[in-house]
Amino acid sequence: MAQLIAIAASRSGPAHSFLVAEALRAAAGALGHRIALSVHSSLGTQGGFSDTELAGAAVVIVAADMAVDRQDLLGTATAPVHEASPADVLADAERVVRSALARAGGPVAVPAAAPAAATALTNSADAAGASDGPLRIVAITSCPTGVAHTFMAAEALEQGARALGHAIKVETQGSVGAQNALTPEDIAAADLVVIAADTQVNRDRFAGKRLHATGTKAAIHDAAAVIAEARARAAIWGASASPDGAGAAGPAPARRESAGAYKHLMTGVSFMLPFVVAGGLLIALAFALGGIYVYDDAHKGTLGWVLFQVGAKAGFALMLPALAGYIAYSIADRPGIAPGMIGGLLAGTVGAGFLGAIAAGFIAGYAVHWLNRFIRLPRGLEGLKPVLILPLLGAAIVGVLMMMVIGTPMAAVMGALTEWLKGLQTGSAVLLGIVLGGMMAVDMGGPVNKAAYVFSTTLIASGVANPMAATMAAGMTPPLGIAIACWLFRTRFSAEEREASKASAVLGLAFITEGAIPFVARDPLRVIPACVLGSAVAGGLSMAWNIGLQAPHGGVFVLAIPNAVNHVLLYAAAIAAGSVVTALALGLFKKKLPAAAAA
Numbered sequence: 001m002a003q004l005i006a007i008a009a010s011r012s013g014p015a016h017s018f019l020v021a022e023a024l025r026a027a028a029g030a031l032g033h034r035i036a037l038s039v040h041s042s043l044g045t046q047g048g049f050s051d052t053e054l055a056g057a058a059v060v061i062v063a064a065d066m067a068v069d070r071q072d073l074l075g076t077a078t079a080p081v082h083e084a085s086p087a088d089v090l091a092d093a094e095r096v097v098r099s100a101l102a103r104a105g106g107p108v109a110v111p112a113a114a115p116a117a118a119t120a121l122t123n124s125a126d127a128a129g130a131s132d133g134p135l136r137i138v139a140i141t142s143c144p145t146g147v148a149h150t151f152m153a154a155e156a157l158e159q160g161a162r163a164l165g166h167a168i169k170v171e172t173q174g175s176v177g178a179q180n181a182l183t184p185e186d187i188a189a190a191d192l193v194v195i196a197a198d199t200q201v202n203r204d205r206f207a208g209k210r211l212h213a214t215g216t217k218a219a220i221h222d223a224a225a226v227i228a229e230a231r232a233r234a235a236i237w238g239a240s241a242s243p244d245g246a247g248a249a250g251p252a253p254a255r256r257e258s259a260g261a262y263k264h265l266m267t268g269v270s271f272m273l274p275f276v277v278a279g280g281l282l283i284a285l286a287f288a289l290g291g292i293y294v295y296d297d298a299h300k301g302t303l304g305w306v307l308f309q310v311g312a313k314a315g316f317a318l319m320l321p322a323l324a325g326y327i328a329y330s331i332a333d334r335p336g337i338a339p340g341m342i343g344g345l346l347a348g349t350v351g352a353g354f355l356g357a358i359a360a361g362f363i364a365g366y367a368v369h370w371l372n373r374f375i376r377l378p379r380g381l382e383g384l385k386p387v388l389i390l391p392l393l394g395a396a397i398v399g400v401l402m403m404m405v406i407g408t409p410m411a412a413v414m415g416a417l418t419e420w421l422k423g424l425q426t427g428s429a430v431l432l433g434i435v436l437g438g439m440m441a442v443d444m445g446g447p448v449n450k451a452a453y454v455f456s457t458t459l460i461a462s463g464v465a466n467p468m469a470a471t472m473a474a475g476m477t478p479p480l481g482i483a484i485a486c487w488l489f490r491t492r493f494s495a496e497e498r499e500a501s502k503a504s505a506v507l508g509l510a511f512i513t514e515g516a517i518p519f520v521a522r523d524p525l526r527v528i529p530a531c532v533l534g535s536a537v538a539g540g541l542s543m544a545w546n547i548g549l550q551a552p553h554g555g556v557f558v559l560a561i562p563n564a565v566n567h568v569l570l571y572a573a574a575i576a577a578g579s580v581v582t583a584l585a586l587g588l589f590k591k592k593l594p595a596a597a598a599a
Contacts, residue, residue, distance in 0.1 A: 002033045002058040002101060005049050005079075009040035009064035010086040012522055017041040019163055019224045020063050020086045026165035027093035030134075033101075040068045059104035061096065063089045080104050090163055135166045135231065138182050138190040142173035142197040143216050143270075149514055150174045153196045153216040153223075160223025173201065193237070194219075194230050199267040200330035203237055210234040217446060220517065261362070262447055268327035268361055269454050272319050273552060276457055279315025280550035281561060282307050288562030316461045320344040320357040323458075327361025328394075332368035335386045339364035339394030346402040352410035353418075354458035359406060360398050368394040414462070421464045429466070429543040436467060437474030437539020437578070441531040444478065444513050444520060457552040465548035469565065472511050473542045473575045474535035476555055479508030479515030480575070481534045481582020482527070489587040497522075508579075511555035523590065530585035538578025545570045 006024050010016035021037045028035035036053040039046045049057075057079045062068070065085050082100035089096050139157050143149035154170040161168035171182045184205075187193075193211040195201050196219035203211065212230030219226050286294045290304025295312070299305040321344035328340025343360025347353065368390050377385065421432075439452035456471040483505035486498045493501070500518055507515025520527045548566045551558045556572075558564045565571050 002104070003053060003056040004028055004033055004035040004059055004061060004097070004100070005037075005053055005057045006035060006061035007038050007040060007064060007068055007070070008086070008089075009066050009068045011066040012086070016086060018046075019160065019222070020089045021047070022224050022228070023089050023093040023163035024061065024063065024097065026134075026163065027097045030094060030165055031097055031101075033097070040064070040066075045069075059100045061100045063096070090159070093163065135191040136189055137161055137166050137168040137192045137194060137227070137230075138186050139168060139170040139194040140173060140182070140197060140201050141170060141216060141219065142199050142201055143266075149198065149216040149220065152514060152517070153219040154180075156220050156223040157194065157196060157227070160219075160227050164224055164227060166227065173197070173199075192230055192234055194227065196226065198263060199270045200263065200326075206237045209237055211237040221521065264327050264330040264362070264365065265358065265454070266450060267330035268323045268325075268358070269450075269457075271326040272323040273457065275315050275319040275322055276460055276552050277554075279311040279319065280460055280552065281558070281564060282311030282315060284550045284561055284564040286311060317348065319458075319461055320348045320354065323354065324357040324361035324364065327358065328365035328368065331362070331365025332372065332390075332394075335372065335390035336365045336368040336394065338391040339368055339398050342395045343398035343402055346399060346407065347410070350402065350407035350411050351414065352402070352407050353414035353462055355414050355417075356402065356407060356410040359410060360402055363401060364394050364398040367397045418459075418462045418464060421459065421467065429546075430540045432467065433470040433474075433539035433541070433543030434536040435539075436470050437477075437535040437537070438532045440471055440474040440513060440539070441478050441516075441535035442528070444517050444531075449475070449513065453552075460550065460552065465550055466543055466546065468552055469547040469549035469571060470539040470542040472549060472552070472555070473547075473571065473578060474539040475513040476508050476511050476575055477535045477538045477578035477582055478513055478531035479504040480579040481508075481531065482516055482519050482586065483508065484579055484583035485530075485586035485590075488583055489590070491592045492587065492590040494593060509556045511553055526589040527586065530582050530589055533585050534578040534580075534582025536578075537581045538574050541574035541577055542571065545574065547571050547574065 006021070008017050008021035008024060010020055017039050018041075021039045025035055025037060036049045037047045038049065060079050060081045061084060062070075062081060063084045063086055065087075080100075080103050082096075082103050084096045084099075139154070141150050141153040141157065143153070150172050151174065154172050157170050158168055169182060169186055170180060172179045182205075187205060187209065190209060193206045193209045195203070195211065195213040196216050197213070198216050212226075212234040214226055214229075286304045286306075286308035288304075289307065290299045290302055293299070294302070294304040295308045321341040324344025324347065325337045325341035328336030328343075340361045343364045344357040347356030347360050350356065352359075371390055371393055372385065375385065375389065377389075436452045436456065439448050442448045452471055453475070456467040459465070460468055483501040486493045486501035490498060497519065504515040504519070516527070516531060520531070545567060547570055549558075549571075550564050551561070556575075559568050559571070
């Protein structure tokens with residue numbers, strides 16, 4: 001067993017520096033060696049070496065792509081120094097450690113007893129996760145739209161687990177359903193469950209497992225830290241729940257309300273979006289086939305008239321029940337779905353629109369949640385709660401409140417909002433577009449971005465499509481602008497960034513704002529203002545030119561659908577203008593890199 005010491009430093013930021021250090025720690029442990037680490041970053045120096053470790057060091061590993069102070073290596077004059085890049089460590093940390101030991105002439109293989117000891121340690125670890133050895137992890141990722149954040153979080157968790165020496169399988173619950181689904185065998189063999197989601201995820205199948213929940217952004221920004229936190233803080237899922245019938249397939253969650261209002265709203269939005277997309281595009285196709293008055297009786301029986309009925313009378317009609325129903329589901333699990341959907345349907349009936357549906361979802365969800373906590377039945381009758389008592393009482397509460405108390409005021413507010421948006425003059429419309437555009441670029445898929453997106457998508461059913469056009473144009477601008485900047489101002493971006501900009505451009509065309517995140521993470525103080533500026537321009541121009549969009553997603557790929565956008569060329573010009581402004585701002589804000597770094 002050799003003593004190693006190492007310095008980890010990445011110019012990509014503190015998170016990457018710590019990730020490199022943890023990868024080296026895991027690799028040295030897997031090979032049966034001791035390692036002492038010093039992490040250098042903008043936060044200062046963490047860790048360090050004792051005199052004993054310095055004196056006994058067989059080799060020094062410096063994994064850095066930036067200048068580091070090596071004063072803390074004094075005392076290791078006889079130990080060889082092995083230089084490596086952070087990318088080399090993250091790609092194959094064990095190979096880096098082996099190469100360093102080979103330079104020192106030390107042992108590179110795992111001692112004979114190590115595999116057996118590691119296996120015994122893993123097998124004997126208790127439910128609290130006392131083992132320090134590698135773990136078998138299963139994970140789920142999910143974001144409201146089921147597109148970028150879902151898969152970026154999954155990739156980050158896979159890379160973070162691999163760097164720390166753990167085995168992981170990640171199920172993505174995206175817009176096309178679950179992919180790489182976890183099997184009962186995967187879950188049974190798992191030591192730890194990690195859920196990185198911004199929507200409510202059904203956890204029934206993880207009863208009895210150590211589980212840790214977080215958001216997709218935490219996983220994307222520092223997956224290694226998420227896994228380390230999960231290992232330290234995960235709790236047995238369902239251990240404190242008592243059978244109450246709320247979740248027929250397993251123990252009820254003990255603290256579902258802790259998810260917060262934002263997460264409940266995003267769960268509802270994620271289930272609502274397919275209805276908005278399908279309904280909006282069917283209406284656009286109907287207009288393309290039969291004209292703007294295709295819904296008149298004069299067109300009855302034609303294909304255009306039929307498509308309009310399907311889109312407007314079915315797709316859009318189900319949008320509000322889905323929104324309210326799954327907000328309630330996020331709060332109260334399956335017993336909340338029926339009361340929530342009933343409340344959402346009533347919101348549409350009384351004209352309360354999406355504001356009424358959101359209120360109905362929260363009322364239904366919390367009503368069922370509290371009823372479930374306080375109603376106690378004999379054990380033999382517990383099965384009646386989720387299928388009879390909770391839906392009945394929940395639907396009665398939300399229905400009475402919607403019809404007799406909050407429906408009329410909500411309808412008045414919704415009507416006033418709709419009329420105000422429809423009657424916006426050019427100056428006010430531009431201001432709204434600038435605000436929505438800036439919101440889309442502030443946090444790249446975070447709460448501010450999603451607030452602007454939800455506001456715009458839910459207005460489509462009310463016949464107000466201009467905010468949606470501004471929002472989508474502004475959401476496409478950041479990754480497209482960054483890609484243009486990498487082409488125009490090559491000396492301000494590294495070769496790796498210029499290569500990554502190609503993928504960023506494709507993501508931008510598909511309205512996946514998160515394509516800009518890797519660039520934001522490296523230089524937020526310059527990239528975010530540039531993106532906000534360009535997105536504000538795109539949103540303002542879209543509103544100034546009175547552009548309406550019937551589809552809440554799809555990027556440039558929906559422009560080919562007749563009448564999905566009312567002014568296609570002007571819309572393309574707004575997106576292009578915002579992207580160019582972002583690129584020029586980046587060229588102004590970012591500094592030139594040294595010739596070696598930009599090569």
